[in-house]
Amino acid sequence: MSKPIGLLGGTFDPIHIGHLRPAISTMERLGLGEVRLLPNYIPPHRATPDSAPEHRLAMVRLAVAQTPGLTVDDRELRRNRPSYTIDTLTELRRELPHRPLCFLMGMDSLCSLNRWHRWRELLDHAHLVVSYRPGWTADFNDDVAGLYRAHGTRDRELLHRRPGGCIYLIDNPQLEVSSTQIRQCIKAGNNPQYLLPDPVTAYIREKGLYQGPVL
């Protein structure tokens, strides 16, 4: 069977090392063929992003440009409606009927998975591979705990042998960084260097992003 494909969805407002390091590390540790970054258009369950979708996409493109194995998939930006992950996974599954798909996320996302649209169906199409994140533990509500009991595994080989259906918690090094923190840092006139790739910082400066009130 071909190597699994990693998928990292996000608002990426802006993209930062807390997205990129777990993506690279997961790709290497699990032997993924690639990790596709999927910027969303209208993120469900959060406020409208500060930056327009075309800026968020441009920053993601700059971030992955020099990283082998990371690619960009802009399909959610081409759908003029809320970016529900179930729609994206259904579409990808149709394109790649037998390929293992690993949807990557941080622990904060798994903890609130039961608020996602048609959340119980996500595992019909993909595995969930979850990185720990500072401030978040595997302290699940009843719905997510039930899902984890039914689908959790510590066997990484299953992620290669099955096209989807497993939840795997991966012990990547944790980075205490968020897009919110970076937006606040820039708004305050401070230097965000080393929290995100330099070309992304240069783009933010050139376009004057995140100078207004932080949303």
Ligand SMILES: Nc1ncnc2c1ncn2[C@@H]1O[C@H](COP(=O)(O)OP(=O)(O)OP(=O)(O)O)[C@@H](O)[C@H]1O
């Ligand atoms: N530091 C981090 N460590 C692990 N996962 C992360 C980290 N930052 C973001 N992620 C994960 O990346 C995905 C996309 O995150 P998102 O684009 O919302 O970034 P964010 O930093 O959480 O943004 P914001 O601060 O605007 O809420 C989510 O699944 C999130 O859990």
Ligand SMILES: O=C(O)c1ccc[n+]([C@@H]2O[C@H](COP(=O)([O-])O)[C@@H](O)[C@H]2O)c1
């Ligand atoms: O499908 C949903 O209902 C859903 C709800 C919340 C988040 N998501 C997706 O999860 C990914 C991370 O979301 P966020 O808000 O942390 O950037 C991104 O791809 C979102 O589109 C999806």
